[in-house]
Amino acid sequence: MKQLALSKLNELFAAMAAQQQLYIPADKGGQAQFLPYVDGMELTKSLNTARSAKDLFFPQTEDIVGFQVKGTEITIEETRDPGAPFVVFGVRACDARSFEILDRVFLSDPVDTFYETRRTNGTVVTLACTRPEETCFCGAFGIDPANPGGDAAAWMAGETLYLKANTKKGEKLLSSLPLLADCDDNAVETVQAEIHAITEKLPLNKLDLTGFDGDHLMEHFNNPAWSKLSESCLGCGTCTFVCPTCQCYDVRDFDTGHGVRRFRCWDSCMYSDFTMMAHGTNRPTQKERFRQRFMHKLVYFPSNNDGIYGCVGCGRCLAKCPISMNIVKVAKTLGEGTK
Amino acid sequence: MTMRKDPLIPMIGVVTDIRMDTPDVKTFRVVGLDGKKPFEHIPGQCAMLSMPGIGEALFSITSSPTNEDYLEFSIKKCGCVTTWLHEMEPGRQVTLRGPYGNGFPVDTELKGKDLLIIAGGIGLAPVRSVINYVRANRANYGTLDIVYGSRSKEDLVDYAEIIDEWCKEDGINVHLTIDREQEDWDGHVGFVPNYVKELNFDTSKTVVMCGPPIMIKFTLAGLEELGFRRDQVYTTFELKMKCALGKCGRCNIGDKYVCKDGPVFRLDQMSELPDEY
Numbered sequence: 103m104k105q106l107a108l109s110k111l112n113e114l115f116a117a118m119a120a121q122q123q124l125y126i127p128a129d130k131g132g133q134a135q136f137l138p139y140v141d142g143m144e145l146t147k148s149l150n151t152a153r154s155a156k157d158l159f160f161p162q163t164e165d166i167v168g169f170q171v172k173g174t175e176i177t178i179e180e181t182r183d184p185g186a187p188f189v190v191f192g193v194r195a196c197d198a199r200s201f202e203i204l205d206r207v208f209l210s211d212p213v214d215t216f217y218e219t220r221r222t223n224g225t226v227v228t229l230a231c232t233r234p235e236e237t238c239f240c241g242a243f244g245i246d247p248a249n250p251g252g253d254a255a256a257w258m259a260g261e262t263l264y265l266k267a268n269t270k271k272g273e274k275l276l277s278s279l280p281l282l283a284d285c286d287d288n289a290v291e292t293v294q295a296e297i298h299a300i301t302e303k304l305p306l307n308k309l310d311l312t313g314f315d316g317d318h319l320m321e322h323f324n325n326p327a328w329s330k331l332s333e334s335c336l337g338c339g340t341c342t343f344v345c346p347t348c349q350c351y352d353v354r355d356f357d358t359g360h361g362v363r364r365f366r367c368w369d370s371c372m373y374s375d376f377t378m379m380a381h382g383t384n385r386p387t388q389k390e391r392f393r394q395r396f397m398h399k400l401v402y403f404p405s406n407n408d409g410i411y412g413c414v415g416c417g418r419c420l421a422k423c424p425i426s427m428n429i430v431k432v433a434k435t436l437g438e439g440t441k
Numbered sequence: 442m443t444m445r446k447d448p449l450i451p452m453i454g455v456v457t458d459i460r461m462d463t464p465d466v467k468t469f470r471v472v473g474l475d476g477k478k479p480f481e482h483i484p485g486q487c488a489m490l491s492m493p494g495i496g497e498a499l500f501s502i503t504s505s506p507t508n509e510d511y512l513e514f515s516i517k518k519c520g521c522v523t524t525w526l527h528e529m530e531p532g533r534q535v536t537l538r539g540p541y542g543n544g545f546p547v548d549t550e551l552k553g554k555d556l557l558i559i560a561g562g563i564g565l566a567p568v569r570s571v572i573n574y575v576r577a578n579r580a581n582y583g584t585l586d587i588v589y590g591s592r593s594k595e596d597l598v599d600y601a602e603i604i605d606e607w608c609k610e611d612g613i614n615v616h617l618t619i620d621r622e623q624e625d626w627d628g629h630v631g632f633v634p635n636y637v638k639e640l641n642f643d644t645s646k647t648v649v650m651c652g653p654p655i656m657i658k659f660t661l662a663g664l665e666e667l668g669f670r671r672d673q674v675y676t677t678f679e680l681k682m683k684c685a686l687g688k689c690g691r692c693n694i695g696d697k698y699v700c701k702d703g704p705v706f707r708l709d710q711m712s713e714l715p716d717e718y
Binding site for chain 1: 445446448449450451491493494495497519533535536680681683684686688690691693695696713717718
């Protein structure tokens, strides 16, 4: 384990940024977001960013390929940027888990090479949550905010920042920073105990997810509660856009005037045109669309992925939903059905 | 770092021939830039075709794998990409990628069986690949019954091939039907589900079925009345898809993705999934 006086945090950021692009969670436009580090930039005081660090690995829009169409002929133009190594500092434990979930989608055969390249280029430094909030429920998914994942983990305790490598990539980063001093592995035990004392009391952290598995798929799907739960859903898609694990995308073409760019962009199963085809849609009302999102996170995804839920309990959808509907309410209501 | 080609990046194909099948269905022959068949496939598999600037869409490959020269797609004009395709001239390039999906189990579960193929309208496209594969490997299969229906005689896709080739071969029984009487038609008139019941097929047959959802629903009910089990019936689905790689999320039904776990499903497997198709 390494340590550094928190007063020297900016020196650490400067040292990282001198080696490779660095992103830290900072305030801009009234909200916390991951921004490219510039000298003197300060870490946000917010617990977490409005949007997760998903953007850095799976951007909201990205070019896939370009085309030139001349007469009857088409030529393909590689538009891909090979990218460069980067570090993202300050990812919370919940968001760090979301990468494991996204990996299962994008790195499974056939591999999404755009995502793969960014995962290879990126080093994730997590930051333990010293004061989890009441919308947090990562504990329900077995995530420990006092012991976050990522390539390296960081803790802030008193006037000191502690850092510990979890992977070779993390090891490489930490060993390249001479201003870090060695320290004992148990240096963070006190702060970890303090975090656990808070998470113990979090109202949503003990969300019971028994019965959410492939065995009860049809029971959950046919639960009459979906009508009531989805009744007020506006279909705005905010929950999907702030979600660190939502990965549905659209592929579209754009004529730039100098050729065609094929790009992909985030999409949302909450939207009516998501499954709309020329002959109609298989999810005609908001009830079906609403059900799809929660069934996917709580039942379909775990059924295909060794029981791992497609939710990390970050609480963003709880905070942002304009009608105060959320995955906790859904899970509790459905859970009643299988007890 | 050397980068692999991403599976979303297509190859260039050339449309060498366009056949007008019905007033709203055309069949497109596609080869690679080298003039050869772009890739091998299994009957029932699909491919993404696109015209840059217009869009990309998934179509089932209607030619049989035993055709060594080209891929064929029978496409109904009904949306943005299909309208563009219907208006294009042969000789033009398009992009394609594939093949996608599982395909029909022609070399396993269908092998050695007496087959009953049921199709409605453009639903003939994916099963035509099965029919021609079976014809090319005749010794591997038992009898072949084909029930095919459309709105009118003009709406029967591949009519010339059906009459000139399928109807003339031993061991193949073709049963055509159209929805309403018309002057130059002396064949059966009526909907596919009722016709299947009337024909009273032996329940030892294995069924391969494709058509509009309403036809599938009523035909399945008819087959069950005759004594067929759901595990004797295979069908193929098509939902909206963008990636065809199991990632974009669109064709998700229950814990399955139609693009990679399907599009072919045995109907007893479908019974375990939400009714969202």
